[in-house]
Amino acid sequence: MEKYAANISSIREAQARIKSLAHTTPVLSSESLNAMSGRQLYFKCECFQKGGAFKFRGACNAVFSLDDNDAAKGVVTHSSGNHAAALSLAAKLRGIPAYIVIPKNAPQCKVDNVMRYGGQVIWCEASLQSRQEVANKVVKETGGILIHPYNDGRIMSGQGTISLELLEQAPLIDTIIVPISGGGLISGVALAAKSINPAIRILAAEPRGANDTAQSKAAGRIITLPETETIADGLRAFLGDKTWPVVRDLVDDVIVVEDNETVEAMKLAFEILKVVLEPSGAIGLAAVLSDTFKKNPAWKDCRNIGIIFSGGNVDLGILWDSFRK
Amino acid sequence: MEKYAANISSIREAQARIKSLAHTTPVLSSESLNAMSGRQLYFKCECFQKGGAFKFRGACNAVFSLDDNDAAKGVVTHSSGNHAAALSLAAKLRGIPAYIVIPKNAPQCKVDNVMRYGGQVIWCEASLQSRQEVANKVVKETGGILIHPYNDGRIMSGQGTISLELLEQAPLIDTIIVPISGGGLISGVALAAKSINPAIRILAAEPRGANDTAQSKAAGRIITLPETETIADGLRAFLGDKTWPVVRDLVDDVIVVEDNETVEAMKLAFEILKVVLEPSGAIGLAAVLSDTFKKNPAWKDCRNIGIIFSGGNVDLGILWDSFRK
Numbered sequence: 001m002e003k004y005a006a007n008i009s010s011i012r013e014a015q016a017r018i019k020s021l022a023h024t025t026p027v028l029s030s031e032s033l034n035a036m037s038g039r040q041l042y043f044k045c046e047c048f049q050k051g052g053a054f055k056f057r058g059a060c061n062a063v064f065s066l067d068d069n070d071a072a073k074g075v076v077t078h079s080s081g082n083h084a085a086a087l088s089l090a091a092k093l094r095g096i097p098a099y100i101v102i103p104k105n106a107p108q109c110k111v112d113n114v115m116r117y118g119g120q121v122i123w124c125e126a127s128l129q130s131r132q133e134v135a136n137k138v139v140k141e142t143g144g145i146l147i148h149p150y151n152d153g154r155i156m157s158g159q160g161t162i163s164l165e166l167l168e169q170a171p172l173i174d175t176i177i178v179p180i181s182g183g184g185l186i187s188g189v190a191l192a193a194k195s196i197n198p199a200i201r202i203l204a205a206e207p208r209g210a211n212d213t214a215q216s217k218a219a220g221r222i223i224t225l226p227e228t229e230t231i232a233d234g235l236r237a238f239l240g241d242k243t244w245p246v247v248r249d250l251v252d253d254v255i256v257v258e259d260n261e262t263v264e265a266m267k268l269a270f271e272i273l274k275v276v277l278e279p280s281g282a283i284g285l286a287a288v289l290s291d292t293f294k295k296n297p298a299w300k301d302c303r304n305i306g307i308i309f310s311g312g313n314v315d316l317g318i319l320w321d322s323f324r325k
Numbered sequence: 326m327e328k329y330a331a332n333i334s335s336i337r338e339a340q341a342r343i344k345s346l347a348h349t350t351p352v353l354s355s356e357s358l359n360a361m362s363g364r365q366l367y368f369k370c371e372c373f374q375k376g377g378a379f380k381f382r383g384a385c386n387a388v389f390s391l392d393d394n395d396a397a398k399g400v401v402t403h404s405s406g407n408h409a410a411a412l413s414l415a416a417k418l419r420g421i422p423a424y425i426v427i428p429k430n431a432p433q434c435k436v437d438n439v440m441r442y443g444g445q446v447i448w449c450e451a452s453l454q455s456r457q458e459v460a461n462k463v464v465k466e467t468g469g470i471l472i473h474p475y476n477d478g479r480i481m482s483g484q485g486t487i488s489l490e491l492l493e494q495a496p497l498i499d500t501i502i503v504p505i506s507g508g509g510l511i512s513g514v515a516l517a518a519k520s521i522n523p524a525i526r527i528l529a530a531e532p533r534g535a536n537d538t539a540q541s542k543a544a545g546r547i548i549t550l551p552e553t554e555t556i557a558d559g560l561r562a563f564l565g566d567k568t569w570p571v572v573r574d575l576v577d578d579v580i581v582v583e584d585n586e587t588v589e590a591m592k593l594a595f596e597i598l599k600v601v602l603e604p605s606g607a608i609g610l611a612a613v614l615s616d617t618f619k620k621n622p623a624w625k626d627c628r629n630i631g632i633i634f635s636g637g638n639v640d641l642g643i644l645w646d647s648f649r650k
Contacts, residue, residue, distance in 0.1 A: 026351035028373055032441070047599040048353055109596070116357070267641075271434070274372040274637030276599040312599030316592075320645040 005153035005242040008195035011160035047312030055086035061158030063090035078131035081110025083149040088119030150184025151240025160188030175302040180204035183243030205287035234280030330478035333520035336485035372637030380411035386483030388415040403456035406435025408474040413444030475509025476565025485513030500627040505529035508568030515575040530612035559605030
């Protein structure tokens with residue numbers, strides 16, 4: 001797997017680098033949800049990670065990979081929020097500045113997280129183009145190092161540490177369902193898991209209104225969409241040139257999920273598991289409970305399924321509103 | 326400690342009995358909450374226990390302690406909800422009936438839990454007297470064994486298994502803060518913890534509107550109240566003759582908490598930890614963050630504090646309403 005931007009060695013190095021800084025997150029299970037799905041489910045709770053999402057793993061690995069000269073000028077990124085908060089926290093732990101370009105439509109709780117961790121917020125428009133332009137400008141002005149939210153081997157390696165932990169916590173796992181957006185999480189998870197056990201199936205969960213991965217896999221090349229529409233605000237990004245080859249080669253299928261299924265999954269997580277999930281965080285549970293998955297004969301022998309609960313940064317008011325619709 | 330209804334041996338026996346049936350719940354931590362409290366906090370997440378509360382430990386120990394003849398007739402209890410659901414589930418696992426007397430004002434989600442686990446609901450009035458009368462009637466009619474929610478050595482022993490786990494997961498702990506109602510939880514926790522390390526401080530957290538424990542400790546005898554008023558619906562019961570001696574002897578102090586502090590703690594658990602807590606479940610966090618605790622010189626050397634998150638059965642609508650007040 002040497003042709004990719006990350007590999008099992010870089011992921012093990014990341015694990016050693018971030019071990020004392022990141023939480024080892026617990027794996028929960030529920031007989032009620034096992035019964036509903038007809039499988040054994042293992043929920044890897046990255047919502048309990050520092051900053052409330054898996055993003056801290058990659059950000060921490062990236063920030064602590066920098067040599068002292070590079071680090072001193074600080075780090076820069078653009079993000080819908082969870083990577084931003086994670087990078088702010090990692091930078092704070094290293095004692096360097098973090099410059100965060102955030103689109104104006106980001107959820108308030110994610111912006112609050114950035115500020116709580118001492119990140120310096122620079123606003124931009126909601127478009128990917130505006131994000132990138134503003135971020136490039138900040139890089140020029142500060143000399144800071146741009147840490148892309150996902151299209152970066154250090155980020156992919158950090159996220160891959162989830163698989164190392166998960167497969168130790170639940171060694172029977174034969175399948176992992178992972179939310180997909182830009183592909184940083186799933187590429188790290190896939191590289192680590194398939195390196196440990198090539199038979200493990202890696203399935204992406206993607207919202208109908210941002211199903212660029214399903215389209216990309218069908219087309220055999222990166223497809224971007226003119227616009228996206230989904231409640232899962234963390235899943236609107238498109239694949240990058242470093243994540244795409246891994247997604248192309250190692251992701252076994254993409255499960256496309258409706259937003260109402262994602263809301264129902266958030267509700268089940270709240271009521272049965274007592275876990276707070278943002279929509280992006282709940283989409284894996286939605287996927288495993290969907291007819292799309294249950295009725296697909298290709299996946300009927302997936303028995304022990306790891307599901308990545310990727311994050312829990314959701315405003316209670318928004319959660320309540322979405323439950324009542 | 327042989328004079329009490331439970332002891333370290335009965336608690337270790339309970340652990341062996343319920344090990345394969347109950348979840349080993351995770352311990353979470355948060356640097357944000359450590360900073361707010363000025364201590365190292367270890368949150369023992371019994372909200373993730375089966376049935377959404379610690380109660381399953383005691384119920385499971387009681388049900389699986391019965392000999393086959395006694396068990397066959399089923400079990401009976403009266404409860405505001407979490408013990409009821411727990412007993413229903415334990416009975417279901419043993420394949421025996423559970424007859425559950427529930428007051429009409431119990432939260433809907435707790436009643437739903439009883440029904441989900443196959444318990445047979447028998448309604449009563451909200452008073453303790455009505456609960457007991459109806460429960461006695463059911464015992465007569467069915468021949469079932471009454472399993473009291475807390476005033477029972479088997480229940481106390483089951484709850485005590487929390488300490489065995491917690492002190493293995495977080496060996497540095499010098500203090501444990503425990504919600505108190507009838508005393509089943511805290512008596513088990515105290516007996517196990519002090520048996521392992523007599524220097525560990527056990528502090529009860531109690532709502533102002535149901536502060537019968539603080540009054541009982543001051544009076545040196547069980548005090549009951551003509552009425553109670555608190556958002557913490559799980560903390561309205563009074564001490565029993567089996568729990569009181571342990572509370573009298575082994576509980577080092579009672580921290581009385583205002584309902585608004587408890588609501589704020591629920592909010593912090595939601596926003597920072599991504600954990601759903603019912604009011605009773607959050608009162609320990611409220612206690613450690615209260616001025617009552619922080620400013621008490623007696624507790625200034627409590628550095629590593631275990632906090633029992635006792636349960637998470639709360640309706641989202643009720644949670645949202647309480648946050649907006």
